[in-house]
Amino acid sequence: MKNKRNLGVGIVLVVALAALFTGSIYAGYKMVTYFNKDVDDQFREVGQLVEDKAKDYCGIDLSKVKETFEGPPYVYKKQGTRNYDGPRIYESYGYIYNDQGKVLTDFYEKDGYGLYISFNADRSEAVFNINGKCYCINGDLEYTLVSDECSDSCINYEGGYIAYNSGAELRLYEVKTGEETVLARSGFNPCISPNGQTVSYYSFSGTNALVYVGGINVKTHAVSSSSSGYYTPTAVSDDGKVVYYELSNDKTRDGFYCSDDGVEKKIASGYLRGAQFTRDCKQAFVSTSKNISYFRPGMAKAENLSIFGMLRDLEFFGVSAGVNRQMVFEPIYILDTDCFSDVSMVTTGEKTYCLQGDAIPSEVLLRNEGANSHETFTSDGPVSVYLTEGEAKKVRILDGKAVREDFFTWENGKIKQIFTSDDFSECVFIAMEKNEKNDDIYNLYYYHEGKKPVFIAETTYSANTMVKWDQCTEKWYYISQNTLYCADRRFKEKTVVCDSCDHFDFRNYGDQAMVFADTDGKLHVLINDMILDLE
Structure with missing residues (x-):
């Protein structure tokens, strides 16, 4: 028994010494090449010589060898159903403008942070609040006063309807006709369904805060209640059966929730940092201060993705998006998609993750090195371009795997930014x-x-x-x-x-x-x- 123990200790010591020796060599290599460019060039020349000989004598092109990271196979599909080609509305710092060259300065305020504004999917219509007033604006930047006493408003994904409160009263406004429908005598923080016919909001009953759902064809009813917190509804389906909302200031229940056909399910703890919803507002891809989660109706609980890091940003590419609500950290988006895997990625600064899967997407590490990264979707699926040690790299999905290759090479110096x-x-x-x-x-x-x-x-x-x-x-x-x-x-x-x-x-x-x-x-x-x- 003693001999076996000594043998085990010996093996551990050998492995430790080997690791120390290897690490010392690598550290020495990094140090000497960092401080002595001539030595670095010589190392590169030796590497190039090996590469050339391998190609000449063995027919192996080492320059084409690609580094891969494992990931489950998935066929990426092109998403997007919109065909609008008119002027689109944008807003920055209180300036409203379109992509036809027109700029509206009427609502700019010095030292402001911009407008509380939401857009339909085509950005052909928007609604915004300023100084207690609510305005509707079209792609030609023609605006109409909706209410001169308003604190909250939003426009639906398809466009044509605005939910807003006038004083405490919650109303539905039809953009084309200007007709209004009173939905509730008291309602705040409204969010509106894609078709504009259903609204979720919060109000009070006695000392309790409640989340309500109601509309043109949906009977008003409560889906959640809190005795100490307050709610921020973020998305609601056309039929009112799926409602997403955040509960804050409730010490025991703070977090992000979904009312799934009357059953309340907690999706994530922590405060909301960003959210994306599919075009029917039923599937959710959510980032909170605690984690990133995916949920769709019928799931017993949300699927938490194994993505960590101080900075976790949800990104989307290649599709139109309605801005359903403006939040403190980032807007709440409704994407023109039925599958997040085809349009969304997550960046943490040092890493980039893409998603794979139809029913329940799983995360796949796309990039795990470098900086100054840029992401998009191409015909190959998700792609990330970034810099590492002065070289431009590209990583993309190929046959279900993340494959890294040169984006382009530059022999006259080092690339500092791309x-x-x-x-x-x-x-x-x-x-x-x-x-x-x-x-x-x-x-x-x-x-x-x-x-x-x-x-x-x-x-x-x-x-x-x-x-x-x-x-x-x-x-x-x-x-x-x-x-x-x-x-x-x-x-x-x-x-x-x-x-x-x-x-x-x-x-x-x-x-x-x-x-x-x-x-x-x-x-x-x-x-x-x-x-x-x-x-």
Whole structure:
């Protein structure tokens, strides 16, 4: 017995020493290559020599070997059923604008954080509150006063109906005719069904707060009650049988819930950080301060995904989305989909997860390294582009697995930042290179997939972003030598926007129009090539 014990101890010591030896070699390699570029270059030359010999003598192309991460197979499907092609409404910092170049400044307020606004799926209609008043606006930015005494409002996913309170009274407003229907004598925090006929809200009965559901064809009834908390309804189905809501300030029950055909089910604990719902408002993909969860009617309990990290953002791509409610941290979205796996991802800063599965989606680690990442969905499914050690990488799903490969290579220096367009067919990057005096310089390049990168301009590199892609106008904006330029998608034409620009600012409210600081430090917002005040 003693000999076996000694043998076990010996094995453990050998393994520990081997690990220590290997770790020391690796640490030494990283240190010497970090401080001595010549040694780093020699290591790379040896690696390239091995790669060349493998190709010449064995027919193995090591440059094509791809690193993979395991994941269950899933066939990604294109989602989206909308065919609207008219003007679309956006809002940033209190400025309302459309994608046809028009900007409305009537509701801008200095030092404001933007409007409490919600949009239908096509962004052809929106409703917003300001200074106790409620307005409805269309894609041409023509607005109508709905109520001069209102604190809460929302518009339905399909458009055409607005739920709002006038004083304490809860009403349903038809956009086309202006007709109103009183739904309740007292109702707050309304959310409206996709077809605009059913509303969920909270009110009081004595000292208790309750969540109610009612509408044109749904008899008003309560689905939840709390003696100490308050509710924020977030989504309701057309038939009123599925209602999602958050309960706060109830010490024993705080969390996010679903009333599933009259049965209350707790989906997640903690406060709500973001939520996505399918177009029928029945399936939910929810992020709280505790976890990320998926739920659909009929499930005994929610499925908690194994995604952790301080920053957990729900992202969606390639589909229209109605903004059902504006929340403190991010809006509540209704997506034009019946399957989150085909449109949604989760980013945590250092990692990116995609989803796979129809009935109950499971998380799959798409990216687990690098920084400066960008995500989207292509015909291959989810794709992430990012930087690691000065190189641009791309990871995508292939045959059910996450496959990593070079996005493009740049031999003249190290890539410091990368910026992608909407479909990843092109990008702009900042490269650190050497000038004639062997000093570090930073140059801006445009890259189109399959072609050689093209030099754009000299720039600088810092924590402040120097390049932006504007989804609304489909243009590039970049800063070079304190001048802000605008360029078309392929950099065929460029114009000067501002000749005293220092950097883009990180702050984002609403639809994230570009904010930049001038050389005096004053902030401005850039919307449809118009420079507007922000301070």
